[in-house]
Amino acid sequence: MNHEKLSMRLERVAIHIPKGSILADIGSDHAYLPCYAVSNGLCDQAIAGEVVEGPYQSARKQVAITGLQDKIEVRKGNGLEVLNSDEATCITIAGMGGTLISSILESGKEKLGKAERLILQPNVGAANVRSWLIDNGWALTGEEILEEDGKIYEILIAEKGDPLQPYHVNKQIGLMFGPFLTKQFSDTFIKKWQLEKRHLERIIEQLDESGRSGLESKRNELEAQISVIEEVLKG
Known part of the structure; x- marks a missing residue:
C-alpha cells in the first residue's frame, strides 16, 4: 500500500x-x-x-x-x-x-x-x-x-x-447492527454476525465448562445477544 x-x-x-x-x-x-x-x-x-x-x-x-x-x-x-x-x-x-x-x-x-x-x-x-x-x-x-x-x-x-x-424502525437493532447495513444485508454482513454468534456460543461453552457458580446472569445475557443475532439473520 x-x-x-x-x-x-x-x-x-x-x-x-x-x-x-x-x-x-x-x-x-x-x-x-x-x-x-x-x-x-x-x-x-x-x-x-x-x-x-x-x-x-x-x-x-x-x-x-x-x-x-x-x-x-x-x-x-x-x-x-x-x-x-x-x-x-x-x-x-x-x-x-x-x-x-x-x-x-x-x-x-x-x-x-x-x-x-x-x-x-x-x-x-x-x-x-x-x-x-x-x-x-x-x-x-x-x-x-x-x-x-x-x-x-x-x-x-x-x-x-x-x-x-435512520433508526425509525428499531433503535437498538440499528445501533448494534447498523441501520443501513441491516437493510443491505450483504454476504459480508451475514458472515460478520455468524462469526459473532459462534464467538458468543464458545464463551457460553467456556462458562459451562468452568463449573463456577453465579454465572447465570452472564450466560443469560449472552444467550439474549445470540437470540437478537439469530432474529436479524433471518432477514
Whole structure:
C-alpha cells in the first residue's frame, strides 16, 4: 500500500470525501490517505494528524516524497487537538476501535464547528460510534461493510442532521447492527454476525465448562445477544 494504491479499506473511506473539502485525517500513520485524496482531487487541502513520533515522521516523509507540502500539513498531537477551531470540513478517523474513535470525537468536539462530514472506520465497537453520533447531533447518511485480508470492517458516514432518522424502525437493532447495513444485508454482513454468534456460543461453552457458580446472569445475557443475532439473520 502507498499513496497511489490504498488498501481496499482506505479506498472505500476515501471515496466518501466530498470534493473541495479541507480534510483532516486523524491517526494518519504514513499519511497515505491524505496524499491519495489530494493527488486524486478528492480534496483541496489536508491535515494529517498523528500522535506517535514514528508515524508522525513517516507521514512528514511521505508528504515530502509526493511533493504535496503546499497542500498537506502534518501535525503532531492527540486526536482533534491538532486542528484549529472551524478548520476542517471533512474528518476521517480510520483503523481504531470504536471506543477510541468516540473518545477522540468527544474530547475534541469543539473543533467540529466547520465539519460537514465525518467518515469513521472502527475496527471493532461500531455501536459505540453510532451512539456518540446520536448523542451529538450527527446523522448517519451511509454505511459500508467489507472484508479484506480476513478481517471485516465497517465504515460510517455522518453529517449534521436528525440523528434518529435512520433508526425509525428499531433503535437498538440499528445501533448494534447498523441501520443501513441491516437493510443491505450483504454476504459480508451475514458472515460478520455468524462469526459473532459462534464467538458468543464458545464463551457460553467456556462458562459451562468452568463449573463456577453465579454465572447465570452472564450466560443469560449472552444467550439474549445470540437470540437478537439469530432474529436479524433471518432477514
